[in-house]
Amino acid sequence: MNKAFSLVVLFGLSGQLWAAPSEKDVLRHYADLAHAKYEDSLTTARALRKAVDRLIATPTEANLAEARGAWRAARVPYQQTEVYRFGNAIVDDWEGRVNAWPLDEGLIDYVDTGYGAESDQNPYYAANVIANPRLVLSGRTIDASTISKELLADELQEVDHIEANVATGYHAIEFLLWGQDLNGTGPGAGHRPASDFDPRRCTGGNCDRRAAYLKVATDLLVSDLQWMTDQWAKDGAARRSLLDGDPKDGIAAILTGMGSLSYGELAGQRMKLGLMLHDPEEEHDCFSDNTHWSYYYDALGIRDAYTGAYTRIDGTELNGPSPSDLVVATDPAADKGLRDRLDITLAKMQGLVDSAEKRGVAFDQLIGEGNEAGNAQVMAAINALLAQTKAIEKVVAALGLEAIAFEGSDSPDAPEKVFY
């Protein structure tokens, strides 16, 4: 009896009795998860490419719907990688190629007349590359007769140094698959017909060039994701820069990614701005009305970065040494505080998902002017992200990372940057 009892006690306490993993173990697993997430993003982007090929070969509404479904599926793993931004310079440097937003879609294709009435400092605002094989803008000529990876990535992306000139990535593809969402803060997403890709019974003009653009943009997404997957593979540059440096810098990088995505990017740029403006254009996936899922998977990625978990697209569950394990060993209360906050945030994001999927009220409607209940629901999610951010800061303190300069090789002397 006594023996059995003590065994139970031992098992019950095992979490605390086991030694915390090393920082290096945590970093290795964090890099493994990054590799799995980018690999899943690559796999789903390849599936998207196949669906796009089918759409171009046979432009039916059914094939367009399938391509849209494939795009939505591709967003699931990709949004979970976003927590690797901010903390990892290599991801930050690359991210604009695949997920730049917001974009002036008039650069790419035809838009509603309500879009382009105003002349502008950005002549590319309504350049419509699909309709114009030769662009004469800003006093120079761009040969767009062949729609190539180089044209999109090197010539048009951020052309004239204007960030809204987005020619590549998920949101350019999204615009091509859905078209503009002209429903304002009312229900509904973009309604591009499949015949926009059909040279034989073409709508919207230049269907061959539109199909070519979609094809090239999707190819580019696949090659960009291949590149980033490689950076996290064995001996990849992203993994190396994390594992070869001071492990404390690496842990700080994980928490920086979580903190900056939580509050600056997600709560700030992507939610609060839209709420202040009540503008349906100010949502992350504005053509497809998929924003609720994008935010949900952002939040899930943040939680998983802390708990060391990830469910792959094939259902495989990955678990391993995590920042949470490190915090438990020094400050269990801080750990519980953050875990609770991460769960609450996810529940709020689930609320946004339910609103869209069950009640048909998408994010762009929730932020609409006069929708007080919807506005309050979005504000509650923002506040959850704020509370989560404060809990992250407590964890930073619990791990003694206050004096760590969070970036690069100069970190040892960074605290001295503060003049004293």
Added chain:
Amino acid sequence: MKASQIFAAALLLSVNTAVQADDITAPTTDFSKPERYEKYPGGATTHTKKLNRDSFSHPAANMSFERESDFQVGNGFFKRLWVSAPASTQAGDGLGPLYNARSCQRCHLKDGRGHPPNGPQDNAVSMFLRLSIPPQNDEDRRRLREHRLNVIPEPTYGTQLQDFAIQGHAAEGHMHIAYKEVPVELADGTVVHLRRPTYSVTDLGYGPLHPDTMLSPRVAPQMIGLGLLEAIDERDILAQADPEDKDGNGISGRPNRVWCAEDNKPMLGRFGWKAGKPSVNEQSQGAFAGDVGISVPLHPAGSGECTEREEACRKAPDGNSPQYDNLEASREITDLVAFYARNLAVPARRDYDDPEVLAGKRLFYRTGCIQCHTPKYVTREDSIGPEQSHQLIWPYTDLLLHDMGEGLADHRPEGEASGREWRTAPLWGIGLTPVVNGHSYYLHDGRARSLLEAILWHGGEAQAQRAAVVKLSEAERKQLVRFVASL
């Protein structure tokens, strides 16, 4: 990424107040090695991220996660394209009717430096013309003397030429530039070509300009480090002023005095090419109203910069909405944008310890460039935001006005600044202009096509320094330019 961010406050507790800032800010005389901390021109706000087109767009590295939200929302408004009223979104309308750009970022490309057009067909400019006339009467003279106005507006077109207008309205006109190549021979026989611009206005939309109209071209300046410049103690700037050149070194240095609408009194001017604005907030609210035609707390007219003579423009529907303080951009929005503008981080220096760069630094100091391009300051502890508090910073400016000679003169006074005077431009980050903006056009109107050309345009009070540069060997010139580019 975060540097000591959340923790800067904790570190400040260990500040040794006995250390005299004067010792620390005295220019070095040792060029054998870099100075301590000089790699970080913005102190703890300095970012050390990868160098790319986004290098001027990062928040102060010591900013807390919570404040990053305000930074990003501010960034959202900075990028936001305004539309004309009435529009479906009450919060985003009110553009113009006259404007130079539909958003801040359209001119402050990548938060960096604007540029002149690429030829006459290019209207994608990040540059415009300021306009004014000489005082016409005693009332004008009184308002200038009391610093209530920096300039007397051109009666029809106001203080700047808006080259766009919303539908149904005429733009005010277009800036026309003619360049003439001027050869300059250096002591070693090298010939450098400078391009001398002449400005005029074409396609006037509202009748002729006043015959005495003065034009001054301005490119959009880079946005980094503005909050740090704001946090420099006024006394540290005024201590460098020498309006009568009492020390006889040929360099005067005069503070601009400009009206501070927030405090309703004259203050030291710090921002703009002639230091015409006292604070980041007033600068950005002025730009909202003048450049985008958006009403703000300090400029509440929904018609933007339309003058009384531009009657139709005055009567056009505006975007002032009761739920937003009867403004197009409420106080909440302008505060966020000012916060964003205050907190754009200066990037860490490159090659600061390279022997060639250190040799260039020695030349920069020895030829006397630092007499106006003051290397360093310690900022006030009571800065507007905690990020800027008590930092050792290296902006290379005295924020004072200097006579730059006939070559650069715009002959358009602004506040205390004469038609030959310009504010010493901060040099931090200047070497990253090609990385961020893809060009190397410098000075107030982008006439210089390289750093060397910019140096050679210096005249007036900087004539002696320019002459010293002209005498340098080719190797020395390269060192000097490499130093400036490393800032």
